[in-house]
Amino acid sequence: MVHRPIQQRTPLFAYCLRNVTEAAALAAYDWVGRGDKNAADGAAVEAMRKELNALPIEGTVIIGEGAKDEAPELYCGEAIGLSRNRAKFDIAVDPVEGTSYTAKGIANALSVIALAPRGTMFDPGPSYYMEKIAVPKEAKGLIDPEAPTADKLKVLARALGKPVRELTVFLLEKPRHEKMIEEIYAAGARCALYPAGDVMGGLLAAFPDSGIDMLLGTGGTPEGILTACALRAIGADFMGRFDPQSETERKVIAEFGLGTEEWLMMDDLVSSDQVFFCATGVTDGILVDGVTVEGDFARTQTLMISGPYGERQVLTSYHMVEAD
Known part of the structure; x- marks a missing residue:
């Protein structure tokens, strides 16, 4: 049997949007x-x-660099683009997810953006x-977020057709x-522990054959x-609950x-x-390669996902750069 795409769906807009994250990564x-x-x-x-x-x-920044008095650019609520345009979007950005990774020159720093229709x-x-x-599409709607960790793993294992171990x-x-990690070990499953980068973790949980089956735990709300x-476009599942880490944030x-x-x-x-x-990619990572510069050209690699059919592509681009 020859498998054909339902139709040519990947919008040209995705190719324009990648200019945004590529510029930030460069x-x-x-x-x-x-x-x-x-x-x-x-x-x-x-x-x-x-x-x-x-x-x-015509866009509005919903997830950005902070409140207007904290960030002069890409602050939450900032209007982006020209008001005469018919395409109206909510925008979420993380110009560098993994600033400490970038500063230290280690793997898995990304520049990330997401757009959804206004409102x-x-x-x-x-x-x-x-x-x-975060879980793959096979487990969509099956995970009870209030269930004990071991029960979540059992449900996921059944959905994926493999043992918990x-x-x-x-x-x-x-x-x-620490407690959740011990619960995972006690259930017989493995942990992949990273110091940061749970956008990457959520994507890996949604991608087949990534080696990651689920993302759990508390991380940044913007991420x-x-x-x-991203997972909405792929058809995977994601759920979240606000978990302030200080009394100030709680208040x-x-x-x-x-x-x-x-x-x-x-x-x-x-x-x-x-x-x-x-x-x-800003630095080399599991999802995409980081920026490299050779001679007059810089090489970037970008993951693009377009809804509603979950098409995803990894695009390698070469950009002419000015020599120092």
Whole structure:
């Protein structure tokens, strides 16, 4: 049998959008291994904003660099593009996911963006931390977020048709996860522990044959919304619950009207399949290669995902650069 695509679906817009993350990654590359994560982030923010404003869209930053008084560019609520455009989007950005990775010159730093139609992306306000669960499409709708860790693993194993001992769970290696890690070990499954990068972890949990079957644990709320957008397009599942890590954050999100008991499902976090997601490597990683420069050209690699059919591509591009 010859398998053919249902139709040619990948929008040309995805190829325009990747210019945004590629520009940010190229700007951050100058700071790889130089010990200054703020400089890397600042360069990426400036480059990303410039390319975003060149897109034919009317956008609003929902997930950005912070409140307006904290960030001069790509702040939450900032209008992007030209108001005369009909294409209206909510925007989530992380110009450098893994600023410390970039500063130290180690793997898995990314530049990330997601777009969804206006009014369909959840606004988490001042929330900084979120407990997350990400699973592949085979387990969509099957995981009870309130269930014990061992029960979650049993359900996932049945959905994937393999024993629990063959499951691998991605978690951030943080003290807050010590109990959960022990529960995973006790159930017989494996852990893949990383110091940062749970957008990558969520994507790996959704991709077949990645070696990761599930993401669990608490990480950044902005990264959670970005991951939800990508997984919505792929057809996988994601859910999150706000999990403040300080009394100050708990008080602030309560004042904003956010609770800490209720789990938000995929439809709560992003309610449209018409999403676009791009991630460009800053440093070499599991998902994509990082920026490399040889002579007059810089090489980038970008993961592009387009909804509603979950098409994904990895695009390698060569950019002419000016010599120092």
